[in-house]
Amino acid sequence: MLTKELIGLIGNETGLSKKDTEQLLATMTAILRENLMAGKTIQLQGIGTLEVKERKERVIVHPKTGNRTVSPSKKQIAFKPVANMKDHLKKI
Amino acid sequence: MAEKLSWTELRRALASRAGVSEKSAGAFLNSFNAQLIEALKTEKQVKVNGLGTFKLQAVAARKSVNVKTGEEITIPGYNKIVFASEAGVKELVESNGEGRMANGERPMEKGEGIENDPLKKLGVQAAEIVDILGELGQSPNTEANGERLEAKGEEPVVEPEPVVEPEPVVEIEPVVEPVVEPVAEPVKEEPQPEEPKKKKKHHFWRDTLICVVCLLIVLVIAFFFFRSEISSWIKSFVEENKTEIVVPAEEQETPVTVTEEVTETPEVVQEPEVVIEPQVEPETAVEPDLSRYKGLIKTEEITEGSRLAWIAKKYYGDQAYWPYLYDANKDRIDNPSKITIGTPIRVPKLTKAQKDTTTVEFLELKRIAEEAIR
16 A cells, blocks of 8 residues: 555545645654654554664675675664554454 | 653654644544554555555464474464665664764775675686686697688678678587587697797787687677577578588688687587577477466576576565466476576566466466476
8 A cells, every 4th residue: 555545544534634644644754754863762552663773783695606795784673563463463 | 772752752743843733643643553554454565655664474374393292283374564664764764873983884894895706706717718828828820810800700791691690600610519629639638848938929819819708708698699589590591501501611610710719618618508409499389378378577587596486576576476487488497496597488477366376277387387396
């Protein structure tokens, strides 16, 4: 599902106009991004948490040439679903 | 790091930033959550612009062993939720914070590692060339080169046909093979003593050798590219006037090749692979049943390290569909796990019904394909 469709659905439920919903969603993602950049963990109630995790640097081996190189440490956004939702979606 | 942005804080921030009441911001957020979950259920994938994509990913059932009792148990399949951040967002997060310093240094090392690789390969190549040159140094046949180049230049003129470039070589290669072996052996047996004298000629030799090798490689690649056309053309051509062409080619080449075809020993080894017309021709005869597919997405060549499953994943998004690839290419593939590099693979379009992996039709195809492996 694309963002457009999601906006349509949210608009239907809350009675907000499409434009307003779009703007709210954009603002929300902007806030989330800023907080993630600041290294904060974000709790999305009923869904899960988004957090920035640091991946340590590690040695990677090129499968063909066998060359060993260092993959630098990096940061990734990790999502951890709430247990309730996880179970809910396990069986569909 | 451990700081949290709670739901309430998010609501407040959203309300103040967007200029709406806290209540409506809360309503929006709740609705967002609810719709996200609903959408995950129905569509399995939700894209949120500016953040990332939430996906529902199926984990297949697998067998395991009860550690205590040693019994075999089946762990049932389930769905898990996966989040992939949008490309730009990831970089934002990455660029920020303390990780930067360490990151700044590390990629250098990585870069070095990568640069080393081609260098090594060049070194190996150089060593190989030097070896070959060492062998060649003993046979005094610099003149032959000129002749050879002339011969090459003449060939297109001799052949009146429109398909000029690749075919003359294709025609001549079989002629070359028998000539080479007897010549190559005596040269190898005469060993090193003359080597130092020929040092100056080495440069010239290296250049011409590289030219010849490059030319051959280009021709071989070109041949692979237009293989189907060439084979069909050759077929018709050979039937029409076999004797006309082959004989003059032989006459021209033999005096030259005797002296200098030695240079091509590495290439000659490859040539048997190239001249697989007998293998290619049956294609047209045993055409696989493509009627069940809507059409072709494209034809992809098997490269080193690629497999049917890999191609299936690339074009259909799931490696489980590889039996279709085998089915569409039965004529070219004997054993799906051992495919010759360079084999062109037809990638058929799949209908929605075909994407269902539980149908009898698919299971039958899969069974046939798996049998072919054995």
